[in-house]
Amino acid sequence: MEIEPSNILPMFIEPPVDYIQPVFRPPSEGRSLILQVTNGCSWNKCTFCEMYTAPQKKFSTKAEDKVIEEIKRCGSQLPHTRRVFLGDGDAMVLSVRRLKTILEAIKQYLPSVTRVSAYCLPRNIKNKTEAELQELRELGLGLIYIGAESGDDEVLTKINKGETFETTKDSILKAKAAGIKVSVMVINGMGGKKFSKQHAINSAKLVNATQPEYLATLVLFDHSQEGKIEQGFDGDFVPLNTAELCEEMRSFIQHTKLDQSIFRSDHVSNHLILKGVLGKNKEEMLEDIDDAIAHFKAHPEIQHKPSSF
Ligand SMILES: C[S@@+](CC[C@H](N)C(=O)[O-])C[C@H]1O[C@@H](n2cnc3c(N)ncnc32)[C@H](O)[C@@H]1O
Numbered sequence: 001m002e003i004e005p006s007n008i009l010p011m012f013i014e015p016p017v018d019y020i021q022p023v024f025r026p027p028s029e030g031r032s033l034i035l036q037v038t039n040g041c042s043w044n045k046c047t048f049c050e051m052y053t054a055p056q057k058k059f060s061t062k063a064e065d066k067v068i069e070e071i072k073r074c075g076s077q078l079p080h081t082r083r084v085f086l087g088d089g090d091a092m093v094l095s096v097r098r099l100k101t102i103l104e105a106i107k108q109y110l111p112s113v114t115r116v117s118a119y120c121l122p123r124n125i126k127n128k129t130e131a132e133l134q135e136l137r138e139l140g141l142g143l144i145y146i147g148a149e150s151g152d153d154e155v156l157t158k159i160n161k162g163e164t165f166e167t168t169k170d171s172i173l174k175a176k177a178a179g180i181k182v183s184v185m186v187i188n189g190m191g192g193k194k195f196s197k198q199h200a201i202n203s204a205k206l207v208n209a210t211q212p213e214y215l216a217t218l219v220l221f222d223h224s225q226e227g228k229i230e231q232g233f234d235g236d237f238v239p240l241n242t243a244e245l246c247e248e249m250r251s252f253i254q255h256t257k258l259d260q261s262i263f264r265s266d267h268v269s270n271h272l273i274l275k276g277v278l279g280k281n282k283e284e285m286l287e288d289i290d291d292a293i294a295h296f297k298a299h300p301e302i303q304h305k306p307s308s309f
């Protein structure tokens with residue numbers, strides 16, 4: 001029997017998006033369509049981050065006509081898509097013109113989409129005006145994920161983030177002023193023992209000054225073979241044990257003065273799962289952390305090894 005094209009099983013249809021693996025996305029984008037509009041990270045120099053260090057992840061942008069072709073294919077194969085995440089590590093590095101073209105194509109070919117989001121470095125925002133960001137917002141860009149990692153300038157220098165408290169603060173406030181929601185990530189344990197206190201307090205100051213809609217903490221996992229984190233701290237980096245990680249979290253949460261930030265520590269790296277709204281649930285969260293500290297102090301044999309992505 002001759003096979004009609006309409007009899008071909010869906011599995012033989014060309015996949016709508018061409019991915020260069022590995023592909024990462026925040027836990028909250030688990031049900032989103034991931035459109036890989038860039039590959040890798042335009043900075044790729046943070047000492048703790050190995051996400052885009054494989055040779056095939058060297059930073060590049062995907063050709064515009066290819067991106068539009070993929071959006072068209074998603075439109076015909078996944079027409080009910082409601083959320084889109086623009087990959088990779090900082091898709092907001094693309095120019096406003098390119099981002100507008102992508103968002104317009106999503107509107108045209110995937111009309112059920114209600115939110116587009118992306119990872120973003122503070123400097124990706126710095127070079128865009130508030131009016132431009134507003135245009136992107138009007139075209140559907142609803143949320144950006146910014147890895148602040150710390151609000152402490154000493155820690156930020158040692159991890160080679162290429163950002164400061166001020167640059168991160170300014171970008172979050174600019175995005176928010178344009179109507180784009182912001183999710184901020186902070187890394188528990190990023191300062192090691194020596195900088196733990198100031199890392200916690202200054203990270204709280206950063207979120208207090210910016211009031212992000214979403215806030216997440218991840219636990220530092222050191223999977224680098226070359227001791228890159230230690231080198232950044234001139235060899236003076238002592239990782240926190242599990243009870244100390246919880247104590248740092250306590251100090252961070254204690255110093256927050258947030259009106260309405262949805263807080264999550266539910267990433268695969270976390271040993272203490274916390275969920276709630278800060279400040280509404282601050283006292284409950286502090287109680288949960290106190291219980292965890294008491295538990296880990298009573299059982300020093302339990303040492304959490306954070307899993308990587
Ligand atoms: C793709 S980046 C975030 C977006 C953007 N590239 C930035 O840095 O702002 C993903 C996030 O994963 C987290 N991350 C990466 N490596 C980590 C590690 N070794 N331990 C804990 N968190 C890590 C950081 O919070 C980082 O911001």
Ligand code: SF4
Pocket residue numbers: 041042043044045046049050051052089090121147
């Ligand atoms: S944390 Fe973000 S900016 Fe830093 S290297 Fe990783 S992906 Fe790039």
